[in-house]
Amino acid sequence: MARTQALPIQIATGDSRPIGKQIVDAVRLRIATGELQPGAQLPTVRGLAQQLTVNPNTVAKAYAELTAEGWLESRQGLGLYVAPPRQRLSEDERDRRMDEAIQTFVHEVAALDYPPERAMGRLDKALAVLTRKSA
């Protein structure tokens, strides 16, 4: 059985995002970037609450939201695991986020004064990882 994976996330009080939302965002990001792989076990509600010094109910609600959205799945009596990937976003939302990602990338590249052709080559190589993952 998979061991519980450490969840190295942090929350901040005084933020405009509620703590529960910060947890949801952080877990989503880790799943999306592959830092948390499908099948990985998440910390228990109590464990993560202890790690972050927050009310366990806040963690439970965040986990419930992630489960409802299909990021996590619970296995009876065993705990919560990262769910196998499937399309979680609407087509529009997907496009919007893609635009955002491209914008960020282009701005970074512009700041580096990096030749676009070389950037394309490196991007191709980087994206090849994703093709392998989805294959």
Add this chain to the structure above:
Amino acid sequence: MYFQGSDMHRANDYVVETRALSKRYGGKVAIDQLDLAIAPGSIHAIVGANGAGKSTLFRILLGFLPATSGDAWILGRDCRDLRPEDRQRIGFVNEEHTLPGWMTVAAVTAMQRRQYAAWSQPAFDEVIGHYHVRPTQKVSQLSRGERAGFNLALSLAQRPALLVLDEPTLGLDVVAKRAFLETLLHSNAVEGCTVIYCSHQMEEIERVADNLIIMERGALRNVSPPDEFRARVAHWVADIPFRRPDPRVVPGLLDAQRIDGIEHYLVLDQGDGFADFLRASGARDIHRLPVSLDRAVNGFLSKHHAVPTAA
């Protein structure tokens, strides 16, 4: 009279309940027609500016002070009629952590153990384990943080149904505060206990509270999970090149500021319709920003301190 008291036990589920509770000191109103109902389980934070009536409320609830009018019950018992066995089920920790300084930790513990029928040594040991407190130390030799921890351990060892914490972390350093919160949130000894947490520290409330109760001038102003309250407050930023609207007509206004010629409004219970109000007032470049819990509560509480000035 004495036997009549047993009929005063209310068959409802609330841990604390008040009905039209009022307290006046001379002409000054400390509690104003308060209707409060606190359900069992979870952590309820009570927030209010100084003089909001929190301490008066606690004194009435614990039976130390008579109300001017209205009713109050704690654990289903009329607060005017509390018995020793009711008090055994109520833990109370205040900011001073008042304990006899000349006694040793072991002596205070033994005294409490004799006084409380439901005393749980495992609960005491678990909580005190978070602190470097030795049984042979005198209470006066403990640091403020250690005294807070010792006080919490004593209160939880009595296995209370209700734990009232009145600014328990006031004056504690960061490390001691963290230890105190950790005990409160994760100790097995707290399981099944309703906690009423009175504090001004929004950072702590954000971490611990299931429910946020806001009192102002002796009256109840909010009862909801903290995030629901936060969602009621929004920060709008707008550029209004001509005459600004009179603050008195700005709907739900909590706070208005003009920074570098740009208007900043903190408003309560206004949906996206507030943008229409701003547009109708000649605003352009309108933004709605979410706010932190701290900002939401402080804006809400400072509303009545602000003096509206005409533009």
